[in-house]
Amino acid sequence: MIGKLLPWLAAADVPRSKSNAVAVELTDVRKVYLTGAGEFVALKGIDLLVDNGEFLAVVGKSGNGKSTLINMVTGIDRPTSGEVWVAGTAVHTLTENQIAVWRGRTVGVVFQFFQLLPTLTVIENVMLPMDFCNVYDRAERPDRAMDLLNLVGVGDQANKVPASLSGGQQQRVAIARSLANDPPLLVADEPTGNLDPRTAEAVIELFRELTQGGKTILMVTHDEDLACCASRIVTVSEGRIARDGYGTVEL
Amino acid sequence: MNNYVRLSPRWRKVWSDIWGNKIRTLLVVLSISVGVFAVGMVYSSYLMFQRDLNISFVAASPANASLFTDPFDEELVESIRSLKDIKAAEGRRNVNLRIRAGDDQWRQMVLVAIPDYIKQKVNVVRHLSGAWPPGDGDVLLERSSVAALGVKQGDRITVETSTGRKRSVKVTGVVYDPSQTPSSFSGNYYGYISMDTLEKLDESRQLNQLNLVVEPAVLKDNDTTTIKDVGRQSWKKLEQGGAKVSWMQVNKPGEHQMQGAINALLLLLAVLGVLALLLGTFLLINTVSAILAQQVRQVGIMKSIGASRDQILRMYLSLVGAYGILSLVVAAPLGALAAQAVTGFISEMFNFDAGGLELPPRVVILEAVVAVLVPLMAALGPVWRGTGITVREALNDYGISAIRTKGWVDKMVDFGLGRLKKLPRPVLLSLRNTFRRKGRLALTLLTLTVAGTVFMAVFSVRTSLYSTLDQALDYFHYDVMIEFADSYRASRIEQAVLEVPGVKMVECWGRVSGRMLADERKESETEASKNVYIIAPPVKTQMINPQIIAGRWLLPDDENAAVVNTEVLKDNPQLKVGESAVIIVGNRKLRFTVVGVVQGILAGPIVYAPYEWLAGAVQEAGRARSVQLVADYQDAKEQSSLGRSIEEHLKKNSLRVKNVTITWEQKKLIRSQFDIITTFLLIMAVLLAVVGALGLAGTMGINVLERTREIGVMRAVGASSLDIGKVFVVEALCIGLLSWAAGMILAVPVAVMLSYQVGMLFLKNPLTFSFSFLGVGIWLVLSTMLAVMASLLPAWNAARLSVRDVLSYE
Known part of the structure; x- marks a missing residue:
């Protein structure tokens, strides 16, 4: 009904993406925050290219711009200047509403604090993105959600509410949810920050398996040991990329 | 699994928001219901009232004019009946005599003698039970006098005649006379006798009241000129016949003789309805804003996984719509019941038959509009703002809001608090909290102030009625x-x-x-x-x-x-x-x-x-x-x-x-009649006070929810449950006192206006205005008590939370 009454509001058609594009391409991205203490420059001109199938770890000290960087990729935050291309879409040109729809289909987001909806069961949480973006047939969705839960190893918890699960289990559910619409790109902000080391390792292992299945993964972490499991490590320092290396990197 | 096919996850979320948080649902449903209830009650009692009054009124074929005279002979009525433009003319005799019923108390009774009970055409007295027409030596009682006198059919009543002799008459039946004000309100008792009985009571076989009905063809709407003309001609005829006329009462065609009082009651009802609706809406805006505030993070999460703004808008508007439908289901029957009670009360007061319970479609439609459309309109603003938040802002919502740039209100509060340095710190915290959310504070204050204003004004109207009476x-x-x-x-x-x-x-x-x-x-x-x-x-x-x-x-x-x-x-x-x-x-x-x-x-x-x-x-x-x-x-x-x-x-x-x-x-009698209107006014004031209390309870509940994390921090630095509870109680008290002060100032002009209106409608004269300080005092006590009560549950909830609970709260 709203769509008919307020067409501009419901207009969320995302421009068609370029084909054969790289997973992520950032060109001279700057981000300036206005704070009570004046301007704060979080990103000072970032250039970054991520290929399809890469497992990229973004590391760096707290407050150096890691999260801001990947918020640019997910469209959660917008650059002050520069261009952000993700899977062939110019994210910096989209409206807030277009970003939401685009993100739902293209990017799976995993947060440090899981961010599951407390009033829905585990399986409902996983089905929610399919519902919002209206992908997959309605009848098909429960089966697909169940498959994803089995994939991340919490299939037996499907009908519980998030609060009754352990942290590791909740994060697995969050990962299953991020995979719901089969997005080519997964972005995770400190996904292991709230987990014990053993669970954290299991999550990283899961990510590795997913990249082998063809997904591109961007992960922010301050845990260098875990970062080493990635295929490429980007170090952010004071709003710039300080190091960018493939394979095992020693710091 | 089929479950999910029927109801998709996002609608399950809406459902669990309704069902999962029953206290909140109750609060919202209550605040909508108050408005729906008031509007429904007022509108359906208005309709039921019109319907029932009309039926009784038309059936009685009321007189257009009545002349009260010295006794005259029946033949005179005959000559008046032949006057031009008169459709019907009938005479009757009223005598006011002392009577003694079962108990030994002497009372005054109006005994009405009608020459022909069977062929009545004007101010028709209807037979209800027992004998008909009244036999020689019998008396039929008006239905409202039966209970008031405490007599049964077959009992005997002693009548003292105007010459001082005592006669006994037998109660043989019950009648209904729509033109009389019921005994419980008028303090009069009515008995109906035959002309023969009249003679036995030492009275002449003559009449002293003439009731006229004018030809409907010559009546122009509500114009009474023709009636007065015809009345004056009859007056002349009566005086030519030797009967001195003492009074002529002219009724507007189609209007009850107590239309003024009826209009006064309807006006009060309408004011009540509008105010309750208004306050209910304020309450709703506050509650919906609060729900949105609580759900900021969830909105953020949904956006982060691909929900567009219109999807989220739809979810929250549906939530509000569902609250509205729930309220309609609760309030519509209650409103109809209350309307029946009101109509019953008024019917007893004006002596008409209250018909059955009815819920006319137009009332339901109005209620539905109030229940669903008004909340949606009220929610649109908060929902629009709430869903417009970006994901980053939503996920950064830590639960302790930062102090924003200070405006002049803050500066004034700071200045004021600066002068009260000796106050204990938790009290200072409460006072500062009170002013933190200015929009919410303003709405809560407005609700409570309006309630208080009306409450105090109502008391002043009551005092004014009494002082007018005293003066008279x-x-x-x-x-x-x-x-x-x-x-x-x-x-x-x-x-x-x-x-x-x-x-x-x-x-x-x-x-x-x-x-x-x-x-x-x-x-x-x-x-x-x-x-x-x-x-x-x-x-x-x-x-x-x-x-x-x-x-x-x-x-x-x-x-x-x-x-x-x-x-x-x-x-x-x-x-x-x-x-x-x-x-x-x-x-x-x-x-x-x-x-x-x-x-x-x-x-x-x-x-x-x-x-x-x-x-x-x-x-x-x-x-x-x-x-x-x-x-x-x-x-x-x-x-x-x-x-x-x-x-x-x-x-x-x-x-x-x-x-x-x-x-x-x-x-005493006039006072008890005044009490009818003041009772009405008081019910109105109490209803509004309930709305005000609900509003305050809602606000305090929201404040606790919103500051859960803050409570955790206070706990972590050593605050006892009592300290935390006190913070909220003092805050509520502060709001209560502020609204009391504001209400007191507003009550003066409102009371003046209301007294004037009630006076004009009820007595056709402005009342002698007198401001009631008693009302001010009662509202002070009441608003203080309401504030404490409204904050106790939220405060207790707050004090019960453990540090771990609140710091992990989201």
Whole structure:
């Protein structure tokens, strides 16, 4: 009904993406925050290219711009200047509403604090993105959600509410949810920050398996040991990329 | 699994928001219901009332005009019936006599004798049970008098006739007379007898009331000119036939004789409905904003996984719509029930039959609009803002909001608090918290202030009603008034009265009614004229306390001087001090010189003239038709029994007593009639207070939820449960006191307006305004109590939270 009454509001058609594009391409991205203490420059001109199938770890000290960087990729935050291309879409040109729809289909987001909806069961949480973006047939969705839960190893918890699960289990559910619409790109902000080391390792292992299945993964972490499991490590320092290396990197 | 096919996850989320948080749902549903309930109650009682009143009213075929006269013969009615434009004319006889029912108490009863009960055409008295028509020596009681008197069919009643003899009549049935005000409100009892019985009660076989119905064809809508014309012609005929007319009552066609009071009640109901709706809406805006505030993070999460703004808008608007439908289901039946109670109450007051419970479609439609559309409109703003938040802002919402740039309100609060440095820190925290969310504070304050304003104003209307009454009764200083059926020598009356022990002072007054002419021309006699009542006290009377507005009071040398009250002036604006006035009394044309104007309160149009002169002018020199006296005792009961013994004594001395009025009983009666309207007003005030309390409870509940993390921090640094509870209670108290102060200031103009309206509608006169400080005091206590109660549950909830609970809270 709203769509008919307020067409501009419901207009969320995302421009068609370029084909054969790289997973992520950032060109001279700057981000300036206005704070009570004046301007704060979080990103000072970032250039970054991520290929399809890469497992990229973004590391760096707290407050150096890691999260801001990947918020640019997910469209959660917008650059002050520069261009952000993700899977062939110019994210910096989209409206807030277009970003939401685009993100739902293209990017799976995993947060440090899981961010599951407390009033829905585990399986409902996983089905929610399919519902919002209206992908997959309605009848098909429960089966697909169940498959994803089995994939991340919490299939037996499907009908519980998030609060009754352990942290590791909740994060697995969050990962299953991020995979719901089969997005080519997964972005995770400190996904292991709230987990014990053993669970954290299991999550990283899961990510590795997913990249082998063809997904591109961007992960922010301050845990260098875990970062080493990635295929490429980007170090952010004071709003710039300080190091960018493939394979095992020693710091 | 099929479950998920039927209801997708996002609608499951909406469902769990409704079902999962029952307290919150209850609060929202309550706040919507209050408005729906009030609107539904007002509208359906209005409709039911109109419907029922009309049915009873039309069935009774009410008189367009009634003339009250000295006794006349039935043949006179016949000649009036032949007048042009008269559709029906009927006479009846009313006598006011003392009766004794089962208990040993003597009461006044209006006995009505109707020549032909079967062929009634005007002010029809309907048969309900028992005998019909009343047989010789029987009396049928009006239905409202049966319970009030405590008698059964078959019981006997003792009647004391105007000559002092006692007769016994048998109650053989019950009737319904829509033209009478029920006993419980009028304090009168009504009995219906045959003309034969009337004769047995020492009364002549004559009539003293003429009821007229005018041909509907000559009536123009609500215009009463034709009715007055026809009435005046009948008046003339009656007086030509030798019956002195004392009063003509003209009713607007299609309007109940108490339409003014009915309109006053409807007005009050409407005000109540609108206010409750308004306050309910404020409450709703607050609650919906709070729900959105609580769900900021969830909105962020949904956006991060691909929900567009219109999807989220739809979810939250559906949530609000669902609350609305739930409220409709709760409030619509309650509103109908309340409407039935209101209609029942009014029907008892105005003596009509209350019909059955009804929920007309238009009421349901209005309720549905109020239940669903109003909340949606109220929610649109908060939902629009809430869903517009970006993911980053939403996920950064930590639960302790930062202090924003300070405005002048903050500076004032800071300045104020700075001067109160000695206050304990938790109290300071409460005070500062109070002003933190200014929008919410403003709405809560508004709700409570409106409730308080109306509450205090209502008390002032009540006080004003009472002080108007006191002032009206202070006008006349006698304790007992006795009216006679004939005129007697004044010295004989005075002597007889003074023989009864306990009489302190006695005065005989002339009382006569007439018509005030527009001027002295001969033609004016047949033109439109107004009823006036002439009271002729001795010039040096000590029983009248006139409030002179212009000119002067009567002086000993005055001959044809007249003092008119403001009611007379209202009907006859041409009158001026120093000029003449012409009044027709019987078939005499009396010329007066107006010497003064006095305030008239609740007394009708009265002309005061010197006794000596008037008695001479109407050929009753030295005679009087009424006597008023002051008792030796202050005690009300003793005054009543004095009245009774005087009546008995006068009857023994063969003075025919028509009526005995005991001032304090009259006062009590009017007061109880006033209480009807003040009860209504009080119910209205209490309802609004409930809405106000709900609003405050809601706000405090939201404040606790919003500051859960803050509570955790306070706990972590060593605050006890009591400390935390206190923070919220003090905050609520602060809001309560602020609204009390604001309400007090607003209550003055509102009370003035409301008193004026109620006075004009109920008494056709503005009330003597008197502000009620009692109301202010009661509201202070009430708002303080409400504030504490409204904050106790949220405070207890807050104090119960453990540090771990609140710091991990999201």
